[in-house]
Amino acid sequence: MRPGGTLVSIVPPDETFPADRARAAGVRAVFMLVEPDQAALRAVASLVDSGRLRVEVGAVVPLEEASRAHALGEGGRTRGKIVPSLT
Numbered sequence: 001m002r003p004g005g006t007l008v009s010i011v012p013p014d015e016t017f018p019a020d021r022a023r024a025a026g027v028r029a030v031f032m033l034v035e036p037d038q039a040a041l042r043a044v045a046s047l048v049d050s051g052r053l054r055v056e057v058g059a060v061v062p063l064e065e066a067s068r069a070h071a072l073g074e075g076g077r078t079r080g081k082i083v084p085s086l087t
Helices: 019-024 038-050 063-075
Strands: 006-009 028-031 057-062 081-085
Touching (some): 019 028, 063 081
16 A cells, blocks of 8 residues: 555454554554445445435446456546456
């Protein structure tokens, strides 16, 4: 990760959380709490199924080319989501 970047972890921080190491390397390390909410996910799926919610995909990029995906996003000219692909 380059200086100025942000490491976002969904693993609850403990004594091994790398905040100090990240700061020393010029990056920020933060924790993000994600609570699974089955009812909300079902509501979103219903909106997608009904066509009332659409996601515009701007590019599909192989995971091996993640740096290109980042470059696309940072360029500010992509319309839609940049989706990593495992295939």
